[in-house]
Amino acid sequence: MKEKIGIEGISLEDIEGMRNIVDTAYRRTMERYDKGELGFMEVIQKDCECYRLSDRYKEFKYILVVGMGGSILGTQMVYEGVKGVYANELNSKKVFFLDNSDPELLYSILKIVALRETLVFVVSKSGNTVETLANFFILREKMKKEGCREDNVVIISSGGLLKEIGKRENYKIFEIPENVVGRFSVLSSVGLVPLSCMGVDIGKLISGARDMDKLCRREDVFNNPALMNALIHYMFLNRGKSISVIMPYIERLYRFDLWYRQLWAESLGKDGKGQTPVAALGAKDQHSQLQLYLDGPKDKIITFIKVRKFKEDFTIRYKGHYLDGCNLSQLINFQQLGTERVLTSMGVPNISIVLEDLDEYTLGKLIYMYEMTTAFMGEMMEVNAFNQPAVEEGKKITRELLEGKGKGEEVVKDYIIKI
Numbered sequence: 001m002k003e004k005i006g007i008e009g010i011s012l013e014d015i016e017g018m019r020n021i022v023d024t025a026y027r028r029t030m031e032r033y034d035k036g037e038l039g040f041m042e043v044i045q046k047d048c049e050c051y052r053l054s055d056r057y058k059e060f061k062y063i064l065v066v067g068m069g070g071s072i073l074g075t076q077m078v079y080e081g082v083k084g085v086y087a088n089e090l091n092s093k094k095v096f097f098l099d100n101s102d103p104e105l106l107y108s109i110l111k112i113v114a115l116r117e118t119l120v121f122v123v124s125k126s127g128n129t130v131e132t133l134a135n136f137f138i139l140r141e142k143m144k145k146e147g148c149r150e151d152n153v154v155i156i157s158s159g160g161l162l163k164e165i166g167k168r169e170n171y172k173i174f175e176i177p178e179n180v181v182g183r184f185s186v187l188s189s190v191g192l193v194p195l196s197c198m199g200v201d202i203g204k205l206i207s208g209a210r211d212m213d214k215l216c217r218r219e220d221v222f223n224n225p226a227l228m229n230a231l232i233h234y235m236f237l238n239r240g241k242s243i244s245v246i247m248p249y250i251e252r253l254y255r256f257d258l259w260y261r262q263l264w265a266e267s268l269g270k271d272g273k274g275q276t277p278v279a280a281l282g283a284k285d286q287h288s289q290l291q292l293y294l295d296g297p298k299d300k301i302i303t304f305i306k307v308r309k310f311k312e313d314f315t316i317r318y319k320g321h322y323l324d325g326c327n328l329s330q331l332i333n334f335q336q337l338g339t340e341r342v343l344t345s346m347g348v349p350n351i352s353i354v355l356e357d358l359d360e361y362t363l364g365k366l367i368y369m370y371e372m373t374t375a376f377m378g379e380m381m382e383v384n385a386f387n388q389p390a391v392e393e394g395k396k397i398t399r400e401l402l403e404g405k406g407k408g409e410e411v412v413k414d415y416i417i418k419i
């Protein structure tokens, strides 16, 4: 191991020196809120009852959520964060997520579910996302053939073709407020309506977000976790840390990684700026990524998320071995501590977020803290964190190809490697 180098940390003087940036970011964020631009801050104040479906929707054996990006990543993240990675194997209600235009994904889901017993949530803020529409058109045709009722489908959208179809075919429709941006929408109807049918306590989720909201409205950076988190990432971005690795030490938060990736990338990747989010998972990625984080380019800041109390635990028994008598939860948390210490000794900046346990309440706090972190970070970086202009061009090219206007593959790629 190379000699241990100094810790490239942040001093109190450093933070004092950023007072103006912090105050400006806080003020601009609250100005956006006052102007009604930050729907994600408003929706957590709504009464959850407006998201609940009547009892007849509870009888479905299967739930299928159809959507892309912010219209489905958050729902998957909360479902798995609360119910665990093997929820479908353990629970009577089986939940599936159709979040890509891969025909094999749709095929595999259709081999499992009986459509007449399936409640399908079709979620799209714009109502025009091509993957979501394509999957829905195929499902809709099959559901009609199998004699499914309108009750089998719930539309969650704020407009476009999807909402038009919903109205015309008398499906239940939930609105998405116009000022709620997709990647910030999990605590709106986008996530809460389907989650309320999956055995998730959406009231507890919102309660956590509301309690975190109180902290995130504090102007003092030392008492505002989101403002501090944004400042640390901003300061290290300016010190060349162009990659933000998120590394929870609990399997139930791996989908949180994937939700964070869209939130951080699509909010901050603008005008040639940005900080690339990387999804990692402890302890397993110590055996996959850690060599790079320790001994590769010093271009990363690492955020650990650790949980003190796991839902289950086991004691290891093997006489004479140092593991004997140790709990598995102790092992994984010591592994996180060891990784934290070795990264620090190698001068790799890292942050630890510690949850007492992981349930709807603490997950609601974590989600909202990251939404506010992103809002503050966007103001510090002087980018608009609430649009995504660049992705529209790719959608236009896809549409031209589908309409036959574009040429074949030779236009899309300079060369194709055939294997």
Ligand SMILES: O=P(O)(O)OC[C@H]1O[C@](O)(CO)[C@@H](O)[C@@H]1O
Residues within 6 Å of the ligand: 068, 069, 070, 071, 123, 124, 125, 126, 127, 128, 129, 132, 182, 183, 266, 388, 391
């Ligand atoms: O909810 P929609 O409108 O279907 O969009 C899905 C996703 O596609 C994007 O617009 C990017 O293409 C994301 O911002 C959004 O979360």
